[in-house]
Amino acid sequence: MNAAVSSSVTSPSLHVLTPLIVFMVIAVLLFGGALLVAYLISPKAPSRQKSMIYECGEIPVGTAWSMFNVRFYVIGLVFIVFDVETALLIPVASVYRTLVAEGQGLYVFIILISFMAVIIEGLAYLWKKGDLDWVKSYKK
Amino acid sequence: MSANETVIDHLLQFEFFQKISTAIGSQIGVSHIWVWYMVALILVAAVITGILAAVGGFGTYAERKISADIQGRFGPNRVGPYGLFQVIADGLKMIGKEDISPNESDKFLFYLAPFLCIFGVVATFAVLPFSAGLTLSKTNVGIYYVVAISSLVGLGIFIAGYASNSKWSLLGGMRGASQIISYEIPVTLSIMSILLLSGGLSFEDILANQTAWPAGWYIFHNPFTFIGFFVYFVSVLAETNRAPFDLPEAESELVSGYHTEYTGMRYGLFALAEYMEVFVVCGLAATLFLGGYHVPFDIGKGTIFGDILQIGTFFAKTLGLYYVVIWVRWTFPRLRVDHLMSICWKYLTPIALFNLLGVSVWILFFDGKSILDLFLSAISSGPVGH
């Protein structure tokens, strides 16, 4: 807590991160406040029937936490691969135009193409193997 | 950054505001300009969140009114003129409802899930470019930050589905999570094709090369960005669980999907998060492809009047897209879950990859000029145009 920043209101680090944090705090406080108000004024009359899990009016059978299809996991894996790919491509893509203006366009373009070709190859492989179908057909 | 450029700087000039801030500062005992800045920031942030929450609330009203219009009904028309106060009535009712959580649910996750959703949406408001002066954070990763933080919404939906311990919820949550992460890929790839043109992730960079007139928008820059806009738009419909991609909350098969067990205000947070997220993605679409907040001739640039004009432009474009989103919902039937996945992985992702390559080829061959520039230069150089 010092007065060192008093000379400039707009210190860059203050500018970039502060609003993000302010909004994150507001998100929690404002909507937490709404929940608090709801908690204070809402009626509370719990009953066994109310706190039962909804299963179309019947008494629920078993738990919902059961094994799930492996398809979801595969979708997750493919997503992460593409996510990492975009994370790697974004830095390159952001300098692409300036490098084209500097006359190195073809060089960067070839790098870009060769990177993406490998990924597209992977996508094509999955497609051919039927892993992009939701219901995988096991027919050869 | 020079003074008097942002809305916050304008706010700092008011004497009344300075008095309040100094009073607060003397209470805490810190440097007053810092306090001024913080108070102004918190004030503006609270106002933005409030306004966007109201926009989200009126989204439900607009949805019902527009659907009624499409189906030849009246829609809500009892509370207030044209039923405008329906939103307030709904909100009050939601707050007054009993908050029920199932006995067998995972309580910790059950209470956490709505917060994850709302957090993921509200945190993105910090970088949304409402106007040149009202882009609160000028972080240089702007658009990527929005994509990243809003992935928390998908997590919140999954957690909500899991924690409820209801079969409907779990199915909805699993569908929601897998759908959201799948459709994030075409969205990111479409954004990347814009990034190739803009050369920077911040909204300043993205808007720098666009103009107020449609000819200068990125959507009309070249044929690939034109396709890219539609890839982006379809994908964000799926990412925000809007029809025809609303499988996580498909009411005809899953009761209410991931928020089946939620009541009262907790349900309200999910609904609000969904409608606000639609606003955010429409705002992004307007910024990325449709020229954002640019006003013709830069009227009133740097003044508070210019900022109001720019905010108006941004909201007009965004709400226009919002209308299209609702329109789409009441026009197309819901997709089947396997179709959903094949649209994402077999159509949108390859098209987005193709667009990415297309834009890079375009930049390479035409030096980043837009199609209009090329057309104009062709006319001016040769005596015979096309």
Add this chain to the structure above:
Amino acid sequence: MLPEIVLLFSAFMVFLGGILLISTKNLMHSCIFLLMCLFGVAGVYASLGAEFLAVTQIIVYIGGIVILMLFAVMLTGGKEFISRLHKVLNLAPLMGDKSTYMKGSIVGLIIFGGLSAFFYQLLKVLPLKEQQVSDYKIIGHSLLTDNLLAFELSSFLLLGALIGAAIIAKPEKVSESKPTDI
């Protein structure tokens, strides 16, 4: 001043998330605490001025890895699995009695000491200043020049991951015995 606050708060989040992550026996809850931990790491990056890295951390780890882990837990059958294997989990390292905790914390302290001695040397060299140029542009330039081979090879790594995903999902011997026509 703010970056320091964010740094400390994020570090606290990492610490707290890590402690909660290993101390809870509910797998779903540990995933959520992992999220907290990873968010803290992103906060540390952001406070040091590496915004692109922070955002990548969020998008890849929180948006991807945590969801993948949740899916993986769903593959095992969630809570039912835990109740079934409760005894086994109690026997497992770091989930059991006090002696395993003791051993674990001694090993952890040794690793922590070694790593911090290493990083202290590194931190003295590194300039911890905020960069005005966008960090991803620097990364982009270096990926295209000095680290070109790593960039291109990473695409093959990703290809391998995609093929691995296909192999994981391969049904066991279903195709040979009888093709189901779903």
